[in-house]
Amino acid sequence: MSETEITLDAGHAAALEPSPYALQSKKLTMWLFIISDAITFGAILFGYAYLRIGTPNWSTPFHFSPNIVNGLIMTFVLLSSSLTMLAADAAAKQGRKSSCLKWLGATVVLGIVFATLHLREWSHMFEEGWSLSTNPLGGSVQFGATFFSITGLHLMHVISGIIALIVIAIGYNTDWLDAGHVETTGLYWHFVDLVWMFVFPLLYLMNVAR
């Protein structure tokens, strides 16, 4: 068999078949994770639509002020954080380390602002009597159940993203991680943003009191 095998000292890559997508494994896997996670959100939003269509006494509790205004600010903050993430990614690609760290820091701060605004909104709603299983307006309890579980799932993603960004920033600073890691985490962060662009109209704008 020896004639059929070759030994390569020049590294492994030359021994590999080119990937059909020419992506490195980490980035490919992040895209796959995003597809999978998108389906998770798709399923839970399908559940929301299904329950909402089947519920005649659905409550629409939001008012333009303060709920929608607050939601718009949150949207603005999260979208801005995507811009700062792009800047961090660009800086990392060009090897401008301190600039990248600054932009990562800005992204983390914007993420924390989003989470804080979100939790503040939640606590106001809890005070009004909303919860996963109660409705102070007397209509169906499904609004609270779907609102808190879906925004909760999204918030969990935001918080995981913040933690990931901090870890990446530390790792990048100490040269343990490289620009590829910044880019891959950026993909996740943009995805979490994109999900919010579905959550905001479906759960906020569609639940404005008439």
Added chain:
Amino acid sequence: MHETSASHAAHQHTAPTSFIRKHVFSLDHKVIGKQYYGLALLAVFIGMGLSWLMRLHLGWPAWPIPLLDKLSAVGAPSGVMTPEYYLSLMTMHGTIMVFFVLTNAPFAAFGNYFLPIQIGAEDMAFPRFNMMSFWTTFMAFLVMMAAFFVTDGPPISGWTAYAPLSAVGGDAGPGLKVGQTLWAISIAIFCIGSLLGALNFIATTLDLRTKGMSLARMPYCSWAWFVTSVIALLAFAVLLPACILLILDRTAGTSFFIPAGLVLSDKLQPHSGGSPLLWQHLFWFFGHPEVYIAILPSIGIVCHILPVFARKPLLGPRATVGCMIAIGFLSYMVWGHHMFVSGMNPFSATLFSVPTLFITVPATILTLLLLGSVYGAKMRFTSASLFCLGFISVFISGGISGFFLAQPSIDIYLHATYFVVAHFHFVMAVASLFGVFAGTYFWFPKMTGRMMNEALGKLHFWLTFIGVYAIFMPMHYLGLAGNVRRYSAFVDDYLIPLIPVHKFITIAALLTGAAQFIFLFNLIWSRFKGPIASENPWEATSLEWSTATPPPFDNFGGKHMVVYNGPNEYGVESRDGKDFIMQTSPEKAPAS
């Protein structure tokens, strides 16, 4: 491609030496594959034990079963199980078999061990993820087993956990307090482990193929594992939120799956406004693809093994892969065929029926290609090839009943009868397990360095093959006679004449189950006493047979394989006078 060199350099790990890193928390895909196999083996014997208990009770409902009262004093006082405990055992049988056996054995176990070797990689793309997926799955198994030991026993809602039964608390029956919550948590954990595994499989297949291993030259079981991991990536992503919503219904007072005004045990349930049908939609959107997660790897294994023993190339290799992809794609459009009698709009039943019948087209093409591949062959009858032929047989037998069940008008009559039990056991459970048996007899020499005993293997095949027909064939007649499933005893007038058939099935099940101990004995005995296996005992072409037996830690002993041929070069005349050409042989295969 330049970026990949950095990430691959990270895989150049050295073999660990401590016992824990080598055998317990190992990053080696071969050890992880064996761990999955061991877990599946443990699970399948537990699941089989449960089916024995159920069958004994169905045949002789009044007989006390020794020691059963020790397992559950409430569920089986003095050894005779209550109807509710029968349902508990049935739930656990289904759950254990579908998740921990049929998903783990053909896909996670063999896939982990052989996918990297078959494509010429040193390990999976993410060895650490790989270890995590096994231990996550193991944790899910422990949580599931814990349900046996809580006071009111395992849940009674079946492996499908239909709401509202699964979503309300203990008022609805035993096992629905803690047991059902444990079930939901276990399955949620299992989803996470499977998702991690699927990501890893896809990345490995796309990124780590060795030079010359183009997608067209990949062995068919690697293709099957690849398609299966794509299915798993999308399917478990839906079951996970469904389980989270179920857990919220059970613990946080929500009513996603529970309708208003539900009265159980004379108590109005504090829930309102949800939809039990929503659970069915979410569950079956996962559940139907899950059927293909169970069967596709076995189809792949059979497509891989059969040509080796037929000494003929597989007929239509491209069509085979195309059919696997078509089956994977169609599996997402048919979930509603499990819900024909659930109260969906009858028009949607037609909508789900048509793609269901469509699936039979690629499935039939696959079967015909397999049959065509053995047509006129000088078969080498080994245990592995017998189980491949057995696979074709049970796949056809189970598939044909699918034609009937796919049509709503017939399904309304047959739904929830033993006809359905016979159908899915044949086409999903037995067929998939036959693939696992074939894979075991085929790959055992590579995995352990020793051959299995062929005489015992053939005895095991014939007893199992005849046994499964004796068990499941009569169930079709029971179903046609209107025998409903999930009954723990048959007391209605129209069912009493059917009891002798049940007794026959019970005896067949006990004997067939006992035959599995021959397999277990063979496995353990051959592991230590079997004759030493050579590098390529079956004269097969794929990469796992180009390396040492058993493969070294980095699979190819530091060499990088180069692939020149497809896996299908059987029945040719090679330069050295053999009738096959290895994938790694630079010899050009003659154009056929």
